[in-house]
Amino acid sequence: MVGLQELTVPLFSFIFFVIFLYKWRSGAASTPRKKLPPSPTKLPIIGNLHQLGTSPHRSLQSLSNRYGHLLLLHFGSVPVLIASSAEAAREIMKNQDLIFSNRPKLSIPDRLIYGSRDVAFSPYGEYWRKVRSISVLQLLSNKRVQSCRRVREEETSAMVEKIKQLGSSSTVVNLSVVLMSLTKDVVCRVALGRKYGDHGEDKKFKNILVEFEELLGATSLGDYIPWLGWIDRVNGLDARIEKIAKQFDAFFEVVLQEHKDAKKRDDDIGGDGELDFVDILLQFQKENEAGSTLLTMIQSKQSSCSTLEWAIADLIKNPRTMKILQNEVREVVGMKEDIGEDDLEKMSYLKAVMKESLRLHSPVPLLLPRESTQDTKIVGYDIAAGTQVMINAWAIGRDPSLWENPEKFRPERFLDSSIDFRGIHFELIPFGLLVGGVARYCVCDGR
Template sequence: MRMEFINGVKLYDNPLFLFISFVIIIYLQLAKLKKKLNLPPSPPRLPIIGNFHQLGRLPHRSLRDLAAKHGSLLLLQQGHNPTLVVSSAEMAEKVIKSHDVAFSNRAKTTAANILLYGCTDLAFSPYGEYWRQVRKLSVLELFSHKRVESFQFVRDEEVELAVNKIRNASINGQPINLTKMVFSVSNNIVSRCALGRKFEEEDGDGDDGKFLELTKRVIVVLTSFSFGDAFPYLRWMDYLTGFIPNLKATYAELDELMDQIIEEGKVNPKNDLLSVLLQLRSKRKGRLRWNSLKTTSKQFYWSVIKLFQLK
């Protein structure tokens, strides 16, 4: 008996039927391959989106609940990306110490690739010779114990200013925005240590206000959802939603502003990380090419300064 539709068209000649059959065959082959691998437990997932629907508005709580149900090692499928979730100190120690090379690379997201000069910063650059050289430079020259201790006065001054603001506000019966204050203290400490100046939000629409506005935008876009990261075949959607144009515009403004700050650092060198990098640049011109450097305050903002890149 021939396989036919009601209208008389042969089923195996229909492009839609052939496409669906191809997808089913690929899915079954992948399912067989996964069965052969000794993978961690995984909650039930939906086609295409995987486990996205199980993360919810508070992912840290959702992950806690999933770990309580499925164990401290959990495999989630976030669209196209398989993600291993480690929820216990013992397992984290094994991952970091015993299998550190296997887990040393971070995913190169669309935002990080555009904003961080092709992921050439310390956090996102792949493990290898370049990463080791940048890490060595950071450990010995930028974040050594001696260097960190030299900025103790900066931390003391900023904390003292914050305490005085809280005291004065309490005396006058004024409300205090602790979230804004903590952000401001951390921002001032990092910017004074890295760039030799602090950027006060109260200063208005000048370079200071622009820098803070840009760093906030960087935080937002770095953590924003990208269709291309989750579903590579939908990368074109990032252009339709304006995500890619917004990234490029933010990058251009931030890069221009940082060039101005670097030129100021050349004219008026200070006891900050930027001045250290400028000195290293002049000493090592024969071996290193000056390109860009990103330093990170993980909890509050991503400030960008020029980075050493190997030839």
């Protein structure tokens, strides 16, 4: 009897264990396993952050070549889907755009751009739709773009004269500085109503803008490993962000007050002054909302300048291509002193040169991260809600399955091609998906 009692507890324990094991295996078998995208081995805490390197778009292209054009990484605790094919980009940006329309909350743009209240960084929702509508219909409509033609032509002519003067004095011409000045002056005149950065205290504006662009392209470790957020305080990143945010606040207070005073003068005398972006935004938005939208518009000068620099560099390295382009310009312009925008429409080879340069040197190689709002599938793989998504536009532009000799600068590939960079053809998306001229992208230099 005693022996039976001693066996009872182990026997019942064994029976319960067998039942539990059976139930667990039955449940696991009945739940279909999710098919996740391929993923390289990750390290504890940091995940795959160590594999990004100093040029993330290049590092991610190498990983995609090894693991596939759709791969799953982990930046700290955050799952991040990397898309490096036109097929995946089309699925994310077009076929399932609503699911991937949200933006993850990033601490740096959140602090620099008034709580991410601009068209590029704001989360999907009613506010973003309002800002996009104002941008598309009021700021970047075809009518508005054409109305700024005089500004573009005046500043371009001024740049040409400046280069002539510098060249005649045997001074080395720094084209990077000249192009930076051109894009800045055009954007400032169109957006703010006048130039900034030429003399006196206005020089501060240029320094503020350079610092702002550098910070907007930086990454806060705390976004991916929250308990390491204190590092931003130690390395000085927090202090830099706070300083530049205060400087932009002060700058925009002056800009907004200038426009209010000018409007009052126009109202008093019954004038009908020409409207710039600030005037238009003040009609629709509160002051901080106007400031956030203006920051996006002003910052866009960097991508314009980068695009021009790379195109000129490509032409210098390819004298045959430059000769063909020069001949086209001479044929179209003839004996005219100046080149107008109407002339540009007749230059098919020039357009091909710009497309080819954008293909090789996307000004925004990694498009601004999206975030999935629900579970879904992309090209057969299961993607969980809350996954960040990055599209490597730089890698797509160099995909050998899409482009013959992708590393070679050959504008002729576009002469008989309908491919454009406005977001319709996903083989070429250097600015992301353009919606009425508005692109939601990240800030990066596409080398």
